[in-house]
Amino acid sequence: MTDIARGLEGVNVTATKLCRIDGQKGELVYAGYDIFELADHSTFEEVAFLLWNLRLPNARELAELNQFLYTERELSDLNRRMLREIVGFVRPMRALEICVEAVGALDTKSSVLTPEQLRLTAARLTARMATIVAAYHRLRHHQEPVPPRSDLGHASNFLYMLTGHEPNELEARTFDVAMILHAEHEMNASTFSAIVTASTLSDMYSAIASAIGTLKGPLHGGANEAVFKTLQEIGDESNIPAYVDAMMERGDRVMGIGHRIYKTTDPRAIILERLGHQVADQAEERKWFDMSLKLRDYLAKKLEGRPLYPNVDFFSASVYHMLGIPSDLYTPIFALARITGWTAHLLEQYGDNRLVRPNAVYEGAENREYVGINQR
Ligand SMILES: CC(C)(COP(=O)(O)OP(=O)(O)OC[C@H]1O[C@@H](n2cnc3c(N)ncnc32)[C@H](O)[C@@H]1OP(=O)(O)O)[C@@H](O)C(=O)NCCC(=O)NCCS
Known part of the structure; x- marks a missing residue:
């Protein structure tokens, strides 16, 4: 093939x-x-x-x-x-x-x-x-x-x-x-x-x-908004284990986790987490950032041995929230x-342009005979 x-x-x-x-x-x-x-x-x-x-x-x-x-x-x-x-x-x-x-x-x-x-x-x-x-x-x-x-x-x-x-x-x-x-x-x-x-x-x-x-799309830039939705659905730190366990059982993806290229923590997540600590110290509401830290720790245990780590979207959601930016x-x-x-x-x-034009492998039907619309 x-x-x-x-x-x-x-x-x-x-x-x-x-x-x-x-x-x-x-x-x-x-x-x-x-x-x-x-x-x-x-x-x-x-x-x-x-x-x-x-x-x-x-x-x-x-x-x-x-x-x-x-x-x-x-x-x-x-x-x-x-x-x-x-x-x-x-x-x-x-x-x-x-x-x-x-x-x-x-x-x-x-x-x-x-x-x-x-x-x-x-x-x-x-x-x-x-x-x-x-x-x-x-x-x-x-x-x-x-x-x-x-x-x-x-x-x-x-x-x-x-x-x-x-x-x-x-x-x-x-x-x-x-x-x-x-x-x-x-x-x-x-x-x-x-x-x-x-x-x-x-x-x-x-x-x-x-x-x-x-x-x-949610598999690319839309993930940061989806992370905030996840945090809100969890609602409280105490719900993290039950929420995550049920999600995994359903085979759902945890937004803000995993990356096509990074098989370790995304360096951008490290920098955003550092900044998040500073912002949280002066923020009116730090709940979602604190919950992100707890969620990260729980996921680290759950996903141990698999190359799934926080990506840039994981902390940007709660950091943006603390800056007063709405999630959408x-x-x-x-x-x-x-x-x-x-x-x-x-x-x-x-x-240095070159037209991007890849191929597709045809695997459809062959040698079909055209039938007029009234005969179909
Ligand atoms: C980013 C992403 C699309 C990259 O995926 P990918 O390179 O195509 O990886 P795959 O879809 O082949 O996944 C490999 C395995 O990890 C699992 N996996 C990947 N991301 C996962 C996630 N976020 N939560 C749970 N499991 C995940 C897949 O289910 C798959 O498991 P399997 O081998 O048992 O079937 C994927 O990690 C994802 O959907 N993450 C959530 C969305 C996100 O945060 N996107 C922002 C990226 S910056």
Whole structure:
């Protein structure tokens, strides 16, 4: 029988200079920089520049990028009107997907695929998507969108536009690091779908809309929201054993656990757990974070000997909750960070394009005779 690489597991589809993951050791490296280093010292904007240019910016370059991001934060009239139209009946990921296409619709240079233009598009989408998600959230609660501020960094400004309050230093730093952790992750499903779209020489906006649609699924970006649902269903720490045991018996998957690549704890989960402890010390409600710690310990015992460990979504759920972010925005927030990695991969793809067109092994019927509709 012909081999089929189901799920493309173990298949290298391209080469990249952006990201290296060692799933056995639990290493994640962006363009040569270990994720722990970046989480300790860098900012989301710096990481965005790193991914788009394969080097860290100097002070002038970072200031220029910040300036461009500020000027691109405002929504177009089209996006504002669309959001008001769709907000009542569209979930946030679909709203984001639709609005990203509208950003592209107004860009007269959307089909210019030079590296310079693509970097501008990447930065524009990074700035604009944050405002789209925050405005969507305000509008669905019958509140006016909070206009972006030009004196706040990307992460702080997003939290400010979402809640109407400027975050304190720890909240702003925690969210900034969460954005760094989600910025890039090699050839995951959404990045691959962006690449497939771009490989036809369709534009960056359509490629990103494809990626957003792919990230939406619960086996990918949707897992962080599902983790929070699980925590709420458990309700109280004392229910963890009964809940988990019943889940395992049914053969259900525990969200936030397991990874196609990591066969040890995801390094991003380690960093988020560390930050979570700090945020919990000052949070009004730390219940879900504490429950996550207990759930992690119980699962470690239950899954002992199996390569199933917490992934990035496991702690992001309760950390985001402590930052005042509603759970159905966890996946859009993932997209707000991953836009940098997606677009960086697209820069690589457009720079050395090859149409993605694999094969399928036919195993259907043969030699059938066509029968007219009245004879069927
Ligand atoms: C991420 C994920 C899709 C990767 O899965 P994968 O590489 O396709 O792994 P498989 O589906 O082949 O699973 C291998 C085994 O582990 C089990 N497994 C995988 N994830 C599991 C989970 N979260 N809970 C319980 N068991 C799990 C599978 O049932 C399978 O068991 P089996 O060999 O007895 O049949 C999977 O771990 C998952 O569904 N996790 C939950 C969703 C999630 O958190 N996604 C976010 C990823 S960042």
